[in-house]
Amino acid sequence: MTPILMLGAGRMGGAIVEGWARAGAFAGSDLMIVDPQPSDVALAAARAGARLNPPDSDLAAARTVILAVKPQKWLEAAGQYASWLSPDAVIISIAAGVGSQAIAKEFGGRTVARVMPTTAAAICQGTASLYADDPAALSRAHALFEPLGTVVDLTDEAQIHAATAVSGSAPAYLYAFIESLEAAGMAAGLSAADASRLARSTVTGAAALLAQTGEQPAELRRQVTSPNGTTEAAMNVLLGEHGLPPLMREAVAAALRRSRELGA
Template sequence: MADAHERILLLGGGNMGAALLGGWLETGLEPSRVVVVDPKVGDALRPLIDRYGVRHETNVPDEAFDIALLAVKPQMMGEALPALRAALEPESLVVSIAAGTSVAAIEAILGERPVVRAMPNTPALIGRGITGAFANARVEVAGRAVADGLLSASGPVEWVESEALIDAVTGVSGSGPAYVFYLAECLAKAGEAAGLPADLAMRLARHTVAGAGELMIRSEDTPEKLRRNVTSPNGTTQAALDVLMAADGLALLMRRAVGAARDRAEALSKE
């Protein structure tokens, strides 16, 4: 977490920005050290303002900040960032969680400075996310530690040494929750097709996906080992896996899906 004297500007108080802010406050950050800038107060931000008295502004105030965390949508960056430049010192740390927004794009507006580009995911909303992060050459060891502390409020942080790898992180964990939600959808529909009532099939699918995910987190075994543990030779699970693990099965589809998300993230960073 940031040093006790450092002031933080949170640009964007939507779901992800509010999730991070909530984590900071719950772990002891003084509310007076944060200013949230957002044109409106949404449902995610309101409880934090009411509970902690966090300061909210509709525009960037005429003050100096040591750290700015950018949590606005990528398409809003061009409009939102110029006003931020006057509030930052040359060595102020900028941490961006805007998908597809490159370090170069941020520096083009805010000037050359320490920048961390990060990709969290939506389980951050319940403190169970994971974030991939890249630091440019101007971020020193202390700055990386500060960014790590801020981002880890919603779950573990994994650092990559090449900015291009953030696009791959986006394809795996950034977009990944949607793949898992779709898996639950498909599993429930398959159960329904097998004769189960729709509501029962959905409950079974939701709890199965959630429970298996929790088991992976708690177990020291690899996902492959866990899969083998529940697969009896010539049993029901093996019959299903023979379909999923066919040459044109899930592995191929997942490689295509992650590749498509990575490629789109790369394209967005160049637009």
């Protein structure tokens, strides 16, 4: 499955390259990176032996191609590189919204898998939702993303929209939650530094406890919510009529709609 060609190594493509290096999943020399403005991660990969912006004629060596440009730029990238690739190269697309049939068409009928990753791939704690019609392409996607964290197989390509809304886009939801908690802490009288330390450490500690205990989040919530106590007072707001459940449904529905638009 190597050499692996990364078409675009920005935020997400760079996180994948970083995670592979951290996991020791692939040797630097297994990677080829094409990006007009190489990031520090791409430059570090090049120092470790990756080929950075090789001549187009060398792209035929790639066995696996990760399409990691913005959804708005994928057609341009396909037009630029498809004709240089080997006919048996497998295309693994991480572009939100763009369907595998359209990708296969623009990449000359090559086999396609779709993956919706998260940026924590950089520290091998990512989450990747995978879909491919073709079993060989699916197992290729597994081999690429298993070193980077949790892998979830989807049974239907249409579910990628939901996986994007619930996973690919979701780190930003949590960061927004932490920002809001910090701001609320300052409004409640804490210094900016204390509000920031308390909010970040509490959230990462609670997430680690969830991961390590394997308990249901609802059970962990109940464990820290005494009847008529302070947490319950906050929960009455957060889980109330206009609280998190309807807000999260609305946010996920908005991301889902946008994912469908990007693929249209």
